[in-house]
Each structure stands twice: as structure tokens, then as C-alpha cells.
Amino acid sequence: SHWVFDFAEGDKSKKDLLGGKGANLAEMSNLGLPVPPGFTITTEACRAYLAEGREPDGLADQVSEHLDKLEKDMGRGLGDADDPLLVSVRSGAAFSMPGMMETVLNIGLNDESVAGLARQSEDERFAMDSYRRLLQMFGGTVLGIHGEHFSDAFDQAKDDKGVTDDLDLDVDDLKGLVETFKGLIREHAGIEFPQDPREQMDLAIRAVFDSWNTDRAVLYRRQERIPEDLGTAVNIQAMVFGNRGMSSGSGVCFTRDPASGDQGEYGDYLQNAQGEDVVAGIRNTVSLADMEQIDKTSHDELLAIMKTLEAHYRDMCDIEFTVEQGKLWMLQTRVGKRTPEAAFRIAVHMADEGLIDMDEALSRVNGEQLANLMFPRFDDKAEKKLLGVGMNASPGAAVGKAVFDWATAVEWAEQGEDVILVRKETTPEDLHGMMVAKGVLTSRGGKTSHAAVVARGMGRTCVCGAESLDVDTREGEFTVRGGKTIVEGDVISIDGSTGEVFDGEVPVVPSFVVRHFEGEEVDQPLVQAVARLMEHADSKRRLKVRTNADTAEDAGRARRFGAQGIGLCRTEHMFLGERRQLVENLIVADDERGQEAALDELLVLQRQDFLEIFEAMDGLPVTIRLIDPPLHEFLPDITELSVAMAVADVRGQRKKRQRKLLAAVQRLHESNPMLGLRGVRLGIVIPGLFTMQARAILEAAAERIRGGGQAQPEIMIPLVASVRELDLVKARIEKIAHDVETELGQEIPHKIGTMIELPRAAMTAGEIAGSAEFFSFGTNDLTQMTWGFSRDDVEASFFSTYLEQGVFPVSPFESLDVDGVGALVRRAATDGREANPDLHLGVCGEHGGDPLSIHFFNEVGLDYVSCSPFRVPVARLEAGRSVL
Ligand code: PEP
Ligand code: MG
Numbered sequence: 001s002h003w004v005f006d007f008a009e010g011d012k013s014k015k016d017l018l019g020g021k022g023a024n025l026a027e028m029s030n031l032g033l034p035v036p037p038g039f040t041i042t043t044e045a046c047r048a049y050l051a052e053g054r055e056p057d058g059l060a061d062q063v064s065e066h067l068d069k070l071e072k073d074m075g076r077g078l079g080d081a082d083d084p085l086l087v088s089v090r091s092g093a094a095f096s097m098p099g100m101m102e103t104v105l106n107i108g109l110n111d112e113s114v115a116g117l118a119r120q121s122e123d124e125r126f127a128m129d130s131y132r133r134l135l136q137m138f139g140g141t142v143l144g145i146h147g148e149h150f151s152d153a154f155d156q157a158k159d160d161k162g163v164t165d166d167l168d169l170d171v172d173d174l175k176g177l178v179e180t181f182k183g184l185i186r187e188h189a190g191i192e193f194p195q196d197p198r199e200q201m202d203l204a205i206r207a208v209f210d211s212w213n214t215d216r217a218v219l220y221r222r223q224e225r226i227p228e229d230l231g232t233a234v235n236i237q238a239m240v241f242g243n244r245g246m247s248s249g250s251g252v253c254f255t256r257d258p259a260s261g262d263q264g265e266y267g268d269y270l271q272n273a274q275g276e277d278v279v280a281g282i283r284n285t286v287s288l289a290d291m292e293q294i295d296k297t298s299h300d301e302l303l304a305i306m307k308t309l310e311a312h313y314r315d316m317c318d319i320e321f322t323v324e325q326g327k328l329w330m331l332q333t334r335v336g337k338r339t340p341e342a343a344f345r346i347a348v349h350m351a352d353e354g355l356i357d358m359d360e361a362l363s364r365v366n367g368e369q370l371a372n373l374m375f376p377r378f379d380d381k382a383e384k385k386l387l388g389v390g391m392n393a394s395p396g397a398a399v400g401k402a403v404f405d406w407a408t409a410v411e412w413a414e415q416g417e418d419v420i421l422v423r424k425e426t427t428p429e430d431l432h433g434m435m436v437a438k439g440v441l442t443s444r445g446g447k448t449s450h451a452a453v454v455a456r457g458m459g460r461t462c463v464c465g466a467e468s469l470d471v472d473t474r475e476g477e478f479t480v481r482g483g484k485t486i487v488e489g490d491v492i493s494i495d496g497s498t499g500e501v502f503d504g505e506v507p508v509v510p511s512f513v514v515r516h517f518e519g520e521e522v523d524q525p526l527v528q529a530v531a532r533l534m535e536h537a538d539s540k541r542r543l544k545v546r547t548n549a550d551t552a553e554d555a556g557r558a559r560r561f562g563a564q565g566i567g568l569c570r571t572e573h574m575f576l577g578e579r580r581q582l583v584e585n586l587i588v589a590d591d592e593r594g595q596e597a598a599l600d601e602l603l604v605l606q607r608q609d610f611l612e613i614f615e616a617m618d619g620l621p622v623t624i625r626l627i628d629p630p631l632h633e634f635l636p637d638i639t640e641l642s643v644a645m646a647v648a649d650v651r652g653q654r655k656k657r658q659r660k661l662l663a664a665v666q667r668l669h670e671s672n673p674m675l676g677l678r679g680v681r682l683g684i685v686i687p688g689l690f691t692m693q694a695r696a697i698l699e700a701a702a703e704r705i706r707g708g709g710q711a712q713p714e715i716m717i718p719l720v721a722s723v724r725e726l727d728l729v730k731a732r733i734e735k736i737a738h739d740v741e742t743e744l745g746q747e748i749p750h751k752i753g754t755m756i757e758l759p760r761a762a763m764t765a766g767e768i769a770g771s772a773e774f775f776s777f778g779t780n781d782l783t784q785m786t787w788g789f790s791r792d793d794v795e796a797s798f799f800s801t802y803l804e805q806g807v808f809p810v811s812p813f814e815s816l817d818v819d820g821v822g823a824l825v826r827r828a829a830t831d832g833r834e835a836n837p838d839l840h841l842g843v844c845g846e847h848g849g850d851p852l853s854i855h856f857f858n859e860v861g862l863d864y865v866s867c868s869p870f871r872v873p874v875a876r877l878e879a880g881r882s883v884l
Helices: 012-030 043-052 059-074 113-121 124-142 147-161 171-189 197-211 215-224 275-280 288-294 296-313 340-352 358-363 367-373 406-414 428-436 450-458 512-517 525-540 552-560 577-588 592-616 638-650 656-668 680-685 687-706 723-744 759-763 765-769 779-787 799-804 821-835 851-859 869-881
Strands: 004-006 038-041 087-093 103-107 232-238 249-256 263-271 317-324 327-335 385-389 391-394 397-403 419-423 439-442 461-464 469-472 477-480 485-487 491-495 500-503 544-548 566-570 621-625 712-717 751-756 774-777 840-843 864-867
Touching: 004 012, 004 059, 012 038, 012 043, 012 087, 012 232, 012 296, 012 327, 038 059, 043 197, 043 232, 059 197, 059 232, 087 197, 103 124, 103 197, 113 124, 124 147, 124 171, 124 197, 147 171, 197 232, 215 428, 249 275, 249 288, 249 296, 249 340, 263 275, 263 288, 288 296, 296 317, 296 327, 340 358, 340 367, 340 525, 358 525, 358 869, 367 525, 367 851, 367 869, 391 450, 397 406, 397 439, 406 419, 406 428, 419 428, 419 491, 428 450, 439 450, 439 491, 450 461, 461 491, 512 525, 525 869, 544 552, 544 869, 552 592, 552 869, 566 864, 577 592, 577 656, 592 621, 592 687, 638 656, 680 687, 680 723, 687 712, 687 723, 712 723, 712 774, 723 751, 723 765, 751 759, 751 765, 751 821, 759 765, 759 779, 759 821, 765 774, 765 821, 774 821, 779 821, 821 840, 821 851, 851 869, 864 869
Parallel strands: 397 419, 419 439, 439 461, 544 566, 544 864, 566 621, 621 712, 712 751, 751 774, 774 840, 840 864
Antiparallel strands: 004 038, 038 232, 087 103, 087 232, 249 263, 249 317, 317 327, 385 500, 391 461, 397 491, 469 477, 477 485, 491 500
16 A cells, blocks of 8 residues: 655645645645655554554555655755754644644654754754753653653753743753653653664654544544544654744744634744744744744745735635744644634635635535624623733633633533633643633633634633733632732633633623624624625525524514524413413313313413414414423323322312312323323324314414414424324314304415324325325434434433444434434435425424534425524525535
């Protein structure tokens, strides 16, 4: 196999094979940009290594061939004692996993070549500093020694000398550290640091392969839904040094602001430093504007390259670079991660600039980002006590109790607390805490620090580099310079859009985007970008978007959000509260007259319910589902009632009504109520309920029409398994319709259809379609019934184990199980349409608002999706994207 590719052999389309970093290094090399030469070991080699537990045959030879070529190109040998070639060994998967996997720099240094490097560079301090960095990274990454052993020894050396800046350590101090670090390796790994450069390199390559399976990498992939089996590529590249004095440095930059989407370059630069110092946020960086003052030539060249890259990739690029003694080198580029706000704004800007068209712009945003922008933000008018300001690294308004380590964050979050994770800087270890926290606050590091990059990726609110806060994670507190101390458990609020940190709980208000959807004029660049892309999505989409709403208020909001009707009005809530009594009356009634009296009272109330909804949705279709849940949900709890009865018995106060009620509750009690007397089964066993509802719907529609409005009721029968069930209740509804039309002397347009939410219904959809004018897929029940998962129980009980073990990548209640449940949907849609070409098809389970599922529903040819009001804009956007 072809395991190793020279940079010149690759390009950006080979991401799966060369990883993102390798493919983009190749692309930049081919563009003629100043990239230090090197080669990439493929992800295929990593997969082979992980499968067999050893390097695949031929890999070592191919590495040797490419290393020979690299040595020739550079005119130096790896680890040569007089003038050593040094290389970096870096991971790089197809999907970027920032900070999750390993990198080792300065491979090739040993006790001899460090002297060669010192002579060649005429800088012994630099050579020693490079060696101690190698020992530190090699010890941590390759040998698995805890990083703190090295950083503690480093801090100790500074303490001993009475200095705080790394740069105040001189050659002798660094020589001492080199010996200390070698001792740490001996002590903790039980081996001598390998002096053979090739052995160093081979061990580093293996460590990168292995890092694919570290806990934090596995966790990150699960969070980001990155497949488990891709493996990482390994990039081996000639070293260039940002730590060769003040005319050297390292930086990270973006071609546009990744937080706001503002046009114009954005970046951080750090003099006399290697790249990891910038990303780790260990020392504070300067802006690109300041870099211009420091080194104008490199700065100008960098800006020119940024323009080239953006035009070439036609997207915002994220770039890592190094300046070595005044010479600029490009170390990495990729299409940059961005906040949801930046995604919308950049897409529209680029379309306006003519870099991309509107279809492309639409493909670059997604429903999850839009959902994110619909989160509330802090109330401008609220009183706030400012504690400090950092960088606005990832937007949102987060309120929670301050915690200072990831373990506490996890523990408290599990107890239902909202927490803000506060750290000096975050490391990949903190990932777990970042996932459960409402927000992340750090006192060091810029917008390109680990905390910022990871938080943006997760859509987590983040403020970083709040330098005026003195964070003491050991004590579990932070102190505002010259002011208040916040201890673990104190509530703070952080604004990821402004970088502000507030004391206590700040009230939140709806987002600008929501206010825009509500119909307000909102003069914000973000809102304009969202509006443009929504308009484009609406002009593209084939799927209609309806809403699940059972109050006039929800219906009204959904309509303002763009809903084109109601796809599911659940009627069961209309039987709760005071109306419960009427359901009780119905159930305990002694005779038909008693039942009818109870139903008549319900009829009046239901008619009013439906009338209000028809008003809110005037002119649009409204699907009303007849009562679905088991009746005992409307009755008192069996145990409580039994106890009450026993007490009443003792006191001799037992009442006739209570006795009847208990009898009814006992009669209706079921071990598996979701598989019991519910849905259409209720309609068959207690016909009066369904016919009362049908009458209320039709009378309300008639009234609306008489009042000059338009009502388009669609009466929907739940939980049908067989066409016979549907026929039985349909005949009764049709009779009611006929009666009402005769009584009122008025035609009432209406449809009668069914939900498809049982596997049997899906498998016999051809027959059912003969009796239905529409199907609505109830994918909640269909998922429950297909997998045999109780939807009320399993997510809390064993789903985390199932997700961990890879039974599915995401809960099938959240995103449709396309292979199983989806196959049933597809078959029912096909068979249903074949039997009845006029059949109208929709979906009203939770999946109707889920981006991935929406793409599937578009593909199988449904007519609409229906989702909760707040998901309506998300569904519109995704429906538009699904046809691109
Ligand atoms: C469904 O089962 O998908 C559905 C929409 O109905 P409910 O969630 O009310 O059972
Ligand atoms: Mg259902």
C-alpha cells in the first residue's frame, strides 16, 4: 500500500486519506506558499496499525524513503551531530479535533545534536530550550508521563531563580532542566530518553496513532458525532523555530473574525515562542496590528497570503504560522471554525463579495446554528455588577455557579445545578467539564486558545483571557484585581458576545433573531444575514413546514415564525385542570344519560378550544388529533386513591362517588399503558369521546366559516394498526359530519386521516391508504414501537451505555433511525401513495424539527414536516438546505 505521501503529492481533496492538516499542507505547498517541506503518513496506515496493534508492513521503508528525500532537500541529516535536521510529528485527522491528539516538536535532538544546533544557530540558549521542550513533549506524549511533573519542575526552576518569565531562564538553568527532565523520564517511564533520532521519530509516530483512542479523543468524537473508525494521519515536517529570539515568533490568525463574522483579518502573535505557547494561552499574545510594528515584512507577507488562501478556499481560513528570524513560514491552514453568528454573517458577506453564490451560502449554515442564535441573551436594562471583561470567545448568555475543576462541574451538573467552569486556561482534560457547564471562563489566552476553540465548536458560551481576574483553582476562587473574591458555588453570569463577567444572576431576554421572527424591526447585521438566508431557503424548499401546537398562543407564534399550518394539535391537554372532573364524570357515569351529560359539557369547551386555534391559523390547514393517551392518565393515582379510601373507611366516611371512582381506576389500570387502551382503541371502546371531539371540530369550523374566516380541519386518528380500526371510527365521524352539515345547513370542508406510528400500520399502509386522506408519521411512537424502547424510560436508564458502546451514534428519539424506522417510513410512503395517489404525507414526531431527519423526509418525498414552534425556522432552513 501507499502509506506515505510527500506534501507535493497531495491536495485538499484528499482529506480522508491525509487528514485535514496533511491535505491542506499539500494544498499550500502546491500554491507555492512558504511551507516547510515534509510528508504525511495516511489515515489508512493508522487504521491498519490500530487493527493489528503494530505498524503495517512496508511503512517503515516508505518512511525511510521520504525521510531520505527530506534530508536531501534540506541538506541536513535527522539528528546529525554537527547540523541536525529536526522535525515535528503531528496528528491530523479528517475532522479537526483541536488539542485532542498529540504533537511532538524538535524530534532529532539528543545530547550530541543539541551542541550542533547551538553551534549552527550560534545560540546555545535556544538549542537548550528546544531540547528541554522535546524532553517535555516526548515524556508527556510518547511516554505518558503526567505533564505536571514537567511543568512543576519548570516552575520550580523559575522560583529558585526568583523570576516569573520563561525567558529569564538562562542556558545553565536550561541545562539543569534538561537533566531534571531526563531524570523524570527515568523515574516515571523506567527508561532512558532515546538518543537515536529515528527511534524518537518512530515512537512519536506510534504515539500519534495511539492518541486516536485516548479518552478525551473518544469523548470529543462522540460529542461532535465524528465516526470512531477513521484514524488520524501523521505529518512529519522540517522544524522551523519561532523561539529563536525576538525576531522570531508564532501566531494564529483568521481571515475574518471567527466570533462576530466581521470582515477583516484577526489574529494573535507571540514573539520568541513556539506554536504551542500561543494555543495554550500561557503567555499573553499581541494583535496582528501590533505584529505590524514588530516585523512589518512578515506581517505584510502574512496578510497577502491570507488573501490568497481565502480566495482559494472561498471560505474563512484559520492559519498557524511561524516567523523564524524574520522569515515567514506557514504551518497549517484549514477552513476555520466559527460561531453561529459568524457563520451566517460570513456566508452572506461572501455571497455579496461574489466569492460564492447564495446556494453555497445556504449550505454553509445549518439549523443547529440557527437554533443557537435563538437562545436568549442578557437584558440590557438589567442592573449588572461587572467583575471583569475578557474576550468574547463564544457567544451566549450563561448563568451558573462558579466551579474551578472539571470533576466538580460534572458532579454538580449531574445534581441539576447550572455551573460555569472557571479556569486559568483550559487543557484537553477539561473537556468533560466544558461539556456539562453552561459556560466557560478563563483568565488567560486569546480567541484562539484551547478554551475558545473547543467552546465554539460545542456552541458553549465562553469568555477567555479575562486578565483582571486572578484565578486560583487550588483554592477554588477568583479575585477581581483590587476587589471582590468569588468562591466556588457563587453565582456568576458571563456574556460570550461581549466578554463581560458579572456578579450574580443577570436576567436574560429573547434573542434578536427571535424578536425578528416575532415581527419586530431589529436593526442588527446578524438579523439581516439570517433574514437573507431564510428567504433563500424558503425559495428553494419543497417541504412545507407546519407546527405542533395545541393552544392559540403557540399557533400564533408558530405562524409568525413561518409555519404553514398545524401538523399536530394534541387534544389531551384540553382535558386537564378543571376539566378533569368532567372526564371523571364521564368515566363513573352510571348510565348513558350520565355519560352524555358529561360529554355535552366537554363539547362546549372543546368547540371553543378549536375555534381559537382556527382563528390563529385562519386559511391554513389544522390537523387535530383525537384523544390519544390512556384514560387513567386523567384519573387519580391508584395508590393514593386506595390509601384515601382506606382512611375514609376507618373514619366511616366512605362516599359512593369515591367507591365508584376507585372501581373505575382499578378497571382502567394497566401494566403497560402505552401498549394499552389508548388512541383509536379508545375511540372504538368508548365511541362517545371521539364523536364528541369530531363534532366540536366540525362545529367550530362551521362557526369560523360563518364568521367570514377559513377553516381547514383535518381530523386525525392516532395509533391505528389495521385498516379495520380506521374504518370503524371513520364511519362514525363521517356520520357526525353529515349530521352537523345537515343541522347547520352548511358544507364543512374537512379531511379524515391517520397517524402511522405502529410498525403494523407502516407494513399495511397500502390498505390503510384506501381509507385515509392523509398520513402523518408519528415517529416518536414509531421509534418506540420499532425498537421496543419505552420512550419515557430508556433515555435516562441505559442510553448512555448504548451511545458509549456505539449501538447508535445519537438517540433514535432525537434523530431518526434511518435504517430501521426510516425504512418503515419509506415503505409506508411508497405503498400509501401507490394505493392512493392523492394521499398527503407529513411527519409530526419530534424528528420533524431535527436537521438530519428533515433531509431524510425530503428525500422520501413527504409533503411537510411539523415541529414545535421554536423549531419552525430551523425546519425551514433545513428544508431549504435539503434540496441543494
Ligand atoms: C408520535 O408518536 O410521534 C406523536 C407525534 O404522537 P405523541 O408524541 O403524542 O405520541
Ligand atoms: Mg404517538
